[in-house]
Amino acid sequence: MLFEKWMSEGSVSIPNMLLKSYKKIGLSDNECMLFIQLHVFIESGNYFPTPIELAERMTTSSHEMSSMLRSLVGRGLLGMEQYEDKEKGVYFEAYTLQPLWNRLMDSLKEEEQIQKETNKEQLEQ
Amino acid sequence: MLFEKWMSEGSVSIPNMLLKSYKKIGLSDNECMLFIQLHVFIESGNYFPTPIELAERMTTSSHEMSSMLRSLVGRGLLGMEQYEDKEKGVYFEAYTLQPLWNRLMDSLKEEEQIQKETNKEQLEQ
Amino acid sequence: MLFEKWMSEGSVSIPNMLLKSYKKIGLSDNECMLFIQLHVFIESGNYFPTPIELAERMTTSSHEMSSMLRSLVGRGLLGMEQYEDKEKGVYFEAYTLQPLWNRLMDSLKEEEQIQKETNKEQLEQ
Amino acid sequence: MLFEKWMSEGSVSIPNMLLKSYKKIGLSDNECMLFIQLHVFIESGNYFPTPIELAERMTTSSHEMSSMLRSLVGRGLLGMEQYEDKEKGVYFEAYTLQPLWNRLMDSLKEEEQIQKETNKEQLEQ
Numbered sequence: 001m002l003f004e005k006w007m008s009e010g011s012v013s014i015p016n017m018l019l020k021s022y023k024k025i026g027l028s029d030n031e032c033m034l035f036i037q038l039h040v041f042i043e044s045g046n047y048f049p050t051p052i053e054l055a056e057r058m059t060t061s062s063h064e065m066s067s068m069l070r071s072l073v074g075r076g077l078l079g080m081e082q083y084e085d086k087e088k089g090v091y092f093e094a095y096t097l098q099p100l101w102n103r104l105m106d107s108l109k110e111e112e113q114i115q116k117e118t119n120k121e122q123l124e125q
Numbered sequence: 126m127l128f129e130k131w132m133s134e135g136s137v138s139i140p141n142m143l144l145k146s147y148k149k150i151g152l153s154d155n156e157c158m159l160f161i162q163l164h165v166f167i168e169s170g171n172y173f174p175t176p177i178e179l180a181e182r183m184t185t186s187s188h189e190m191s192s193m194l195r196s197l198v199g200r201g202l203l204g205m206e207q208y209e210d211k212e213k214g215v216y217f218e219a220y221t222l223q224p225l226w227n228r229l230m231d232s233l234k235e236e237e238q239i240q241k242e243t244n245k246e247q248l249e250q
Numbered sequence: 251m252l253f254e255k256w257m258s259e260g261s262v263s264i265p266n267m268l269l270k271s272y273k274k275i276g277l278s279d280n281e282c283m284l285f286i287q288l289h290v291f292i293e294s295g296n297y298f299p300t301p302i303e304l305a306e307r308m309t310t311s312s313h314e315m316s317s318m319l320r321s322l323v324g325r326g327l328l329g330m331e332q333y334e335d336k337e338k339g340v341y342f343e344a345y346t347l348q349p350l351w352n353r354l355m356d357s358l359k360e361e362e363q364i365q366k367e368t369n370k371e372q373l374e375q
Numbered sequence: 376m377l378f379e380k381w382m383s384e385g386s387v388s389i390p391n392m393l394l395k396s397y398k399k400i401g402l403s404d405n406e407c408m409l410f411i412q413l414h415v416f417i418e419s420g421n422y423f424p425t426p427i428e429l430a431e432r433m434t435t436s437s438h439e440m441s442s443m444l445r446s447l448v449g450r451g452l453l454g455m456e457q458y459e460d461k462e463k464g465v466y467f468e469a470y471t472l473q474p475l476w477n478r479l480m481d482s483l484k485e486e487e488q489i490q491k492e493t494n495k496e497q498l499e500q
Binding site: 001002005006009010011012013014015016017019020022023027028029030032033034036037040056057058059060105108109112 | 126127130131134135136137138139140141142144145147148152153154155157158159161162165181182183184185230233234237
Binding site for chain 3: 376377380381384385386387388389390391392394395397398402403404405407408409411412415431432433434435480483484487
C-alpha cells in the first residue's frame with residue numbers, strides 16, 4: 001500500500017550536467033534546488049507554479065521565492081512563455097528551463113575552447 | 126561534439142517523494158541538495174566523496190559541508206557502512222541514502238494513519 | 251535549436267528492478283517494451299493510449315498490440331481503473347502499472363525466502 | 376527490507392527521444408530493448424557485457440544476441456571503443472551508445488528540414 005503510493009509518485013530525471021556545473025554558471029545551491037522543483041512541477045503538468053506552491057515544498061519563504069524567481073528571469077536563466085489555450089480562448093504563462101540548458105551547453109563550449117587553446121600552447125612551447 | 130559530451134554525462138533519477146517531502150522530514154533546501162549530490166557521486170562509483178569534492182560542486186564551503194554531513198549522520202538520515210575490498214584486503218567507508226528513503230517511507234505511513242483517523246472521526250460524528 | 255527540442259522531450263525513469271527481472275516474472279522483451287511505452291504515455295498525461303497510438307511507436311502491429319494488452323491484463327500484470335472527471339461529468343479508463351510493480355516486489359520476496367532457506371540448510375548440515 | 380533492496384537497485388533514465396523515435400531510425404522493439412539493457416550495464420560499470428550476460432535478462436537467446444549486436448555495430452548504431460587501463464597495463468573494449476544518440480539527433484534534423492520545406496511550399500501556393 002505504501003509502496004504503491006511511493007511508486008505512483010514516480011521519479012524525475014535530472015541531467016548530471018546541471019548538478020555538476022550549476023556553480024560554474026553562477027547558481028547557488030538554493031537556486032539549483034528551485035530549478036529542480038520547477039522541473040518537477042512542469043513535468044506534472046503545472047507550468048507556472050506560484051511562489052506559494054513552491055514555498056510549500058522548500059524551506060525558502062514565499063517572499064524570498066518571488067525575488068529568487070525574478071532574479072533568475074532577470075539573469076536570463078529562467079524563461080517565461082505565453083501559450084494560448086485555443087479551446088478555452090485564454091492565454092496562460094509557462095516557465096521554461098530552456099535558457100538554463102542553453103547556458104550549461106555554453107559553459108561546456110567555453111571549457112572545450114580553453115582546453116584546445118591550452119593544448120595548442122603546450123604544442124608551441 | 127558538445128551534444129556527445131552532454132549525453133555521456135547522463136542523467137540521474139530522483140524519487141519525487143524526496144523532492145515533495147524533504148521539508149516535512151526536517152531537511153533544508155541545502156541539505157536536500159547535498160543528498161542529491163551524494164546520490165550522483167555514489168551512482169558514479171565514488172561511495173565516500175570528501176567534503177572538498179562536494180564543496181567543488183556546491184556553493185557551500187567545505188567547512189560547512191563537514192558539519193552538514195556530521196549533522197545528517199547524527200540525525201540518522203545519512204548512513205555510513207564499512208565494506209571490505211577482498212581483492213586488495215582493505216576496508217573502505219561508504220555513504221548510504223537508505224536511512225533517508227526509510228524516513229520518507231515513515232512519513233508516508235504517518236500521513237496515511239492521520240488520514241484514516243480523520244476519516245474515522247468524521248464517520249463517528 | 252535541435253538541442254532545445256531534445257531537452258524539451260525529456261527523459262523517463264525506469265526502475266532497474268523491471269529491467270533486471272522482467273524475464274523472471276514471465277515477461278518477454280516485447281512485453282517489457284510495451285510496459286515502458288505505456289509508462290511514457292502515462293507520464294505525458296495520456297492514461298489510456300490506444301493500440302494504434304502504441305503501434306505507431308513500436309514495430310508490433312496494432313492487431314498484435316491489442317492481444318498483448320489483453321494478455322497482460324488477463325495475467326494480472328497490467329491494471330485498468332475507472333476515474334470520474336467531475337468537471338465534465340464523464341468516466342474515463344486509465345491503465346496502471348501498479349500490478350507490475352507489486353509482482354516485481356513479490357519476486358524479490360520469494361528470492362529472499364529461498365536465500366534464507368538455503369542459508370538455514372547450510373547451517374543444519 | 377524489501378523496499379531497501381528495491382531502492383538500492385535504483386532507476387535508469389532513458390531519453391524520450393529514443394522511445395518515441397526508435398522505429399523511425401529502423402530499430403525493432405527487441406533492438407531498442409537491447410540498447411536499454413546495454414545502457415543499464417554501462418551505467419553499473421560493466422562496459423562490455425557478453426551475449427550470455429545480456430541473454431540472462433532477456434528472452435532473446437545468447438546466439439540471437441550475438442547476431443543482434445553484430446548487426447547493430449554493422450549498421451553504425453552501436454559503437455565499440457578501446458580503452459587502456461593504465462594501472463593494470465591492459466586494453467579493454469567498451470560499448471558506446473553515442474552513435475545511437477547521434478542518429479536520433481539526425482532524424483530530428485531531417486524532420487525539421489521537411490517541416491521547413493512544407494511550410495515554404497504552402498507559402499508559395
